[in-house]
Amino acid sequence: EVQLVESGGGLVQPGSSLKLSCVASGFTFSSYNMHWIRQAPKKGLEWIALIYYDSSNKYYADSVKGRFTISRDNSKNTLYLEMNSLRSEDTAMYYCARNYPGIPYWGQGTLVTVSS
């Protein structure tokens, strides 16, 4: 069974940093591209980052480019999202998700709240 388990969310102040993790199991993690997708409270879904299976390519939404960094450790079956210079508008549930086709597998999410 495919499982994606996120962690690392919490309440932080504007301007601070946070690193999210997503541990994958039930599939060959090193063979799949992975996404981070977020959902602000009572809002829709926003794709924010993609990393290729071998880390050769990384892509970001304009809203997080230059502030967030996606990475992975295939030896640990773990996906990361390092978030810097956090803003109130980054408050959201953050999901890791596996490609493809479409996005068939999502984690349960980890909540990030940016507030003073």
Add this chain to the structure above:
Amino acid sequence: DIVMTQSPSSLAVSAGETVTINCKSSQSLFWSGSQMNYLAWYQQKPGQSPKLLIYYASTRQSGVPDRFIGSGSGTDFTLTISGVQAEDLAVYYCQHHYDSLPLTFGSGTKLEIK
């Protein structure tokens, strides 16, 4: 960016009725190389993560009931739920999964059961 426009934003139906949700993309999601339309539908129940229902516009994900039907091509797509059940209460999103970033989602359609 590909803009995904969904309608309606909400609807309320009685159990057993048929529901139609529309999704329009700002550019064609059909790729001639694969002869596929790169459009997916998701269901998000309250307090849960999104669940993939349909990909390639009409291919049902494993385990999804056959009352969920995806159709359309190019820029216009439809999700039809035949014989809505109480458990179908959710927000439904369309998304392009074309090889063009950013991946974008529609704004969602909230389905309520009367």
